[in-house]
Amino acid sequence: MTRPGQQPSSGITAAPSGPGGADAVRILAVGSEGGPGFLPGLRAWAAELQVELEWAADLPRATRLLAAGRWDLVFAALGERPDEELAWWTDALRGAPGPPRLVALADRPSMGLALRAEKLGVLDVVALPLRREVFASVLARVRCAATEVALPLPAAAADPVGQYALVGQSPAMLEVYKLMARVAGSTATVLIEGESGTGKEVVARTIHEHGPAARGPFVAVNCAAIPENLLESELFGHEKGAFTGAVARKIGRFEQAGGGTLFLDEVADMSLALQAKILRAVQEREIERVGGGEAIPVTVRLIAATNRDLKEAIAQGRFREDLYYRLAVVTAQLPRLADRGDDLLLLVAHFGRLFGERYGKRIDAISDRALDLLRGHRWVGNVRELRNVIERAVIVAADATLRTEHLPDELRAEDTGADDRPQQGLPALAEVEARHIARVLTHTGGQIGAAAEILGIHRNTLTRKMKEYGL
Amino acid sequence: MRVEQALRLLPDLEALMPLRGLLLASARPDERIQWGSGGPYLTVGKRAVEPGELASRIDQVLAVVSAHVASLYRAYVEALERQEQGDSGSAVTALLSAGRLEERADRAPQAAAWYEVALALAEGLQDRRPEVETLLALGHVYLGTGQYPEGARHYQRALVLAEAEFDQAGAIDASAGLGSVALERGEWGGAQAWYARALRLVEAGGDRLRVGRIEHRLGLLVRRQGDLAAAGDHLRRARECFEELTASREMAEVLDAQGQLDAALGRPSAATAAYREALAWVRRGEERDAGLEVGVRLHLAELFLATGRLLEAEEEMRRAEQLAITSNLTRRLVQIYVLLGKLRGQQADETGFVFFEQAIELCRTLERSPVEEARVYHEYGLFRHRCGGPDEARAHLEHAREIFRSLGVETEVEQVQAEIETLTA
Numbered sequence: 025m026t027r028p029g030q031q032p033s034s035g036i037t038a039a040p041s042g043p044g045g046a047d048a049v050r051i052l053a054v055g056s057e058g059g060p061g062f063l064p065g066l067r068a069w070a071a072e073l074q075v076e077l078e079w080a081a082d083l084p085r086a087t088r089l090l091a092a093g094r095w096d097l098v099f100a101a102l103g104e105r106p107d108e109e110l111a112w113w114t115d116a117l118r119g120a121p122g123p124p125r126l127v128a129l130a131d132r133p134s135m136g137l138a139l140r141a142e143k144l145g146v147l148d149v150v151a152l153p154l155r156r157e158v159f160a161s162v163l164a165r166v167r168c169a170a171t172e173v174a175l176p177l178p179a180a181a182a183d184p185v186g187q188y189a190l191v192g193q194s195p196a197m198l199e200v201y202k203l204m205a206r207v208a209g210s211t212a213t214v215l216i217e218g219e220s221g222t223g224k225e226v227v228a229r230t231i232h233e234h235g236p237a238a239r240g241p242f243v244a245v246n247c248a249a250i251p252e253n254l255l256e257s258e259l260f261g262h263e264k265g266a267f268t269g270a271v272a273r274k275i276g277r278f279e280q281a282g283g284g285t286l287f288l289d290e291v292a293d294m295s296l297a298l299q300a301k302i303l304r305a306v307q308e309r310e311i312e313r314v315g316g317g318e319a320i321p322v323t324v325r326l327i328a329a330t331n332r333d334l335k336e337a338i339a340q341g342r343f344r345e346d347l348y349y350r351l352a353v354v355t356a357q358l359p360r361l362a363d364r365g366d367d368l369l370l371l372v373a374h375f376g377r378l379f380g381e382r383y384g385k386r387i388d389a390i391s392d393r394a395l396d397l398l399r400g401h402r403w404v405g406n407v408r409e410l411r412n413v414i415e416r417a418v419i420v421a422a423d424a425t426l427r428t429e430h431l432p433d434e435l436r437a438e439d440t441g442a443d444d445r446p447q448q449g450l451p452a453l454a455e456v457e458a459r460h461i462a463r464v465l466t467h468t469g470g471q472i473g474a475a476a477e478i479l480g481i482h483r484n485t486l487t488r489k490m491k492e493y494g495l
Numbered sequence: 496m497r498v499e500q501a502l503r504l505l506p507d508l509e510a511l512m513p514l515r516g517l518l519l520a521s522a523r524p525d526e527r528i529q530w531g532s533g534g535p536y537l538t539v540g541k542r543a544v545e546p547g548e549l550a551s552r553i554d555q556v557l558a559v560v561s562a563h564v565a566s567l568y569r570a571y572v573e574a575l576e577r578q579e580q581g582d583s584g585s586a587v588t589a590l591l592s593a594g595r596l597e598e599r600a601d602r603a604p605q606a607a608a609w610y611e612v613a614l615a616l617a618e619g620l621q622d623r624r625p626e627v628e629t630l631l632a633l634g635h636v637y638l639g640t641g642q643y644p645e646g647a648r649h650y651q652r653a654l655v656l657a658e659a660e661f662d663q664a665g666a667i668d669a670s671a672g673l674g675s676v677a678l679e680r681g682e683w684g685g686a687q688a689w690y691a692r693a694l695r696l697v698e699a700g701g702d703r704l705r706v707g708r709i710e711h712r713l714g715l716l717v718r719r720q721g722d723l724a725a726a727g728d729h730l731r732r733a734r735e736c737f738e739e740l741t742a743s744r745e746m747a748e749v750l751d752a753q754g755q756l757d758a759a760l761g762r763p764s765a766a767t768a769a770y771r772e773a774l775a776w777v778r779r780g781e782e783r784d785a786g787l788e789v790g791v792r793l794h795l796a797e798l799f800l801a802t803g804r805l806l807e808a809e810e811e812m813r814r815a816e817q818l819a820i821t822s823n824l825t826r827r828l829v830q831i832y833v834l835l836g837k838l839r840g841q842q843a844d845e846t847g848f849v850f851f852e853q854a855i856e857l858c859r860t861l862e863r864s865p866v867e868e869a870r871v872y873h874e875y876g877l878f879r880h881r882c883g884g885p886d887e888a889r890a891h892l893e894h895a896r897e898i899f900r901s902l903g904v905e906t907e908v909e910q911v912q913a914e915i916e917t918l919t920a
Binding site: 083084091109112115120221224246248250251252254269272273274289290293331404405406408409412415419471472473483487 | 499500523528529530531532533534535536537540541543545547548551746767768771772774775776778779783804806807814846849852853855856886887890891
């Protein structure tokens with residue numbers, strides 16, 4: 025039998041064997057054993073269902089046990105501040121070996137708590153007192169998840185672009201490659217449009233590297249990252265003493281990019297005043313440093329990118345139309361990851377190998393369930409988000425296969441486990457409404473006004489419903 | 496609207512400080528920006544703020560402000576009544592309670608103002624214990640704000656008075672306070688002597704909580720001196736004291752120190768386990784201490800950074816950032832941005848300068864702590880040096896050195912000076 029402090033041979037990823045076997049499911053239960061209504065029969069059920077069980081009476085003891093060995097499940101009783109405790113638990117488990125899945129136990133859990141738990145990747149929220157059939161059902165889900173099948177990752181041809189690479193063979197990407205080939209040879213200004221994380225900078229670098237200015241520098245400026253009051257000096261430079269903090273003369277990015285390409289990322293985030301100065305630089309081919317009176321000629325190829333609809337921004341008076349037409353001599357539209365079909369698998373293979381090399385691991389497979397989860401995800405952050413997910417998965421992977429347990433909580437939360445979850449019937453209308461509201465609030469980053477607008481209801485109604493559902 | 500734009504519309508008036516706090520606390524990251532190429536550089540200034548949400552929370556903030564002000568008024572009226580009754584000792588107690596309320600609200604200069612008034616009154620009393628108590632309170636505030644000479648002066652006066660009055664607890668706290676001032680100023684020998692003296696006094700009285708606290712401070716001191724084995728012994732003794740008293744906050748603090756020690760000893764797994772347990776003790780406490788939690792998370796992030804686990808480091812920093820923003824912990828936010836800047840520097844990412852600029856902005860507009868500002872300029876200088884900006888690197892380091900010099904922190908002055916000389920060489 026494996027005890028905390030020892031390293032069990034494997035966790036839930038292997039099929040469970042008999043009682044006390046090396047592969048037995050290991051459960052850590054946290055809470056006062058004698059507390060009112062808390063897990064009265066858990067010890068007996070654990071023995072009956074052939075799982076190992078340890079108790080920790082409080083959080084510090086639980087943390088010590090978590091650090092000392094590998095656990096498959098943690099049953100944690102939430103106290104008076106269930107939301108905070110839930111967040112704490114998911115965070116604490118993220119750093120534990122495994123990491124284990126969480127089953128949260130609460131007195132009369134609200135719908136809001138259940139939804140938040142789902143978002144955090146909690147396996148289940150269970151009402152106290154715990155019943156045997158619920159315990160058995162949770163256990164069945166964990167055991168079922170152990171039956172993942174490894175699928176070999178395909179070879180992914182990658183065209184390296186600096187520290188990045190262009191990966192993909194989907195029709196949508198082939199169109200992008202064709203456009204890049206057409207514009208690279210010219211010095212035309214290019215506007216690259218596409219959602220966040222679709223690879224706008226990689227495309228810009230590729231155009232630069234295959235263009236006439238390839239020997240010159242490629243200088244990228246992220247207009248969304250730099251504080252508004254510093255962006256002008258970042259782009260055009262400044263003379264010493266031009267403003268507080270101008271401790272020395274600074275050469276701006278326009279000058280740095282001389283003879284090469286200047287890539288203005290998130291160009292829609294510039295103020296109108298700065299847009300006017302950019303327009304002048306593009307038209308006159310000269311700039312002035314902040315605090316300097318001298319006109320400095322610059323020869324740069326300009327590539328701009330945005331994740332916003334610039335035409336809509338023009339209509340709203342937030343973007344200069346004349347600058348738009350100066351930038352959009354050629355326009356490239358990058359596809360969303362969701363529209364790239366099997367590129368997803370190629371990208372997983374590419375990132376798996378890339379990060380495998382970086383972290384000294386060999387990654388050559390992904391489990392069927394994990395791949396299903398990746399395919400079904402919304403990918404708001406497109407390839408950038410996928411890259412992040414795979415990097416994290418590679419870090420925590422113990423062997424050459426990426427599995428669901430290596431994916432972030434948010435993604436695992438999308439695992440409905442339809443085949444092993446007990447049939448609970450159709451959801452009530454209120455539950456559907458609560459879920460939808462929660463989803464929209466996530467989309468708006470919790471901004472009630474924007475969420476109310478999307479939902480088509482008054483913000484007061486939304487506030488009332490949020491209170492009602494405990495969101 | 497973005498926070499940086501919203502802040503520009505807010506005049507720099509003290510009456511509006513709670514509104515500034517609300518503005519930051521209600522700022523939310525935009526999912527679209529988070530995954531955009533600007534996502535890695537997202538700071539509180541780039542978060543979105545919704546006027547409607549601000550409006551809906553104004554009453555809540557005003558209620559907190561009003562309750563705070565009402566408590567201060569009541570404390571003042573009580574001081575007045577006691578004074579009129581000829582009970583000046585109780586009047587001092589009432590004024591001290593007002594100062595403590597200000598400290599709890601993270602308003603150190605205002606707390607110091609109350610304590611100064613209390614001190615003027617206490618100095619006229621025959622019983623000197625209220626004066627000792629007031630001097631200790633002032634020493635504590637000045638230590639916290641980095642005004643070390645002031646802190647030392649008040650602790651020294653408290654010690655002299657406490658000894659004259661046979662006030663054992665006062666003498667212990669004053670000695671420990673002097674040790675902490677010396678520790679912050681890098682005066683290792685002085686710190687060692689003061690802590691040893693405090694420990695001798697406290698061991699005679701058998702106050703386990705105070706013993707634990709001094710052992711903890713001694714652990715920090717000898718770790719900075721480089722004697723890691725001795726530091727481990729002190730921290731172990733401190734932990735034994737706190738664990739038997741189930742002192743959650745102190746346990747969290749000492750485990751945080753243990754984590755730093757394990758990290759220095761090259762034991763990252765042990766360090767991670769200590770930090771995780773520290774977080775569990777924070778959670779176990781009566782009230783969630785967000786400042787302490789953010790501090791532990793920052794140390795965890797530093798550990799990840801030092802061991803090349805950059806992704807986990809960034810995730811931990813972002814969790815700390817979220818907590819610091821919602822809990823209005825500006826000083827911690829400054830430290831988080833400095834660390835994020837260091838992370839980008841390690842990745843040779845020049846755009847990481849935005850974190851230092853944000854930290855400086857926060858120091859200027861909200862935190863107003865010279866020692867924090869000096870630390871930001873110090874790290875900013877190192878960042879610029881790493882990213883190939885020698886003129887700016889030198890200017891930032893010189894600025895940091897001057898601030899440290901004005902605060903009398905000689906060890907930091909020497910360290911920064913050595914770095915400036917390296918630049919010249």
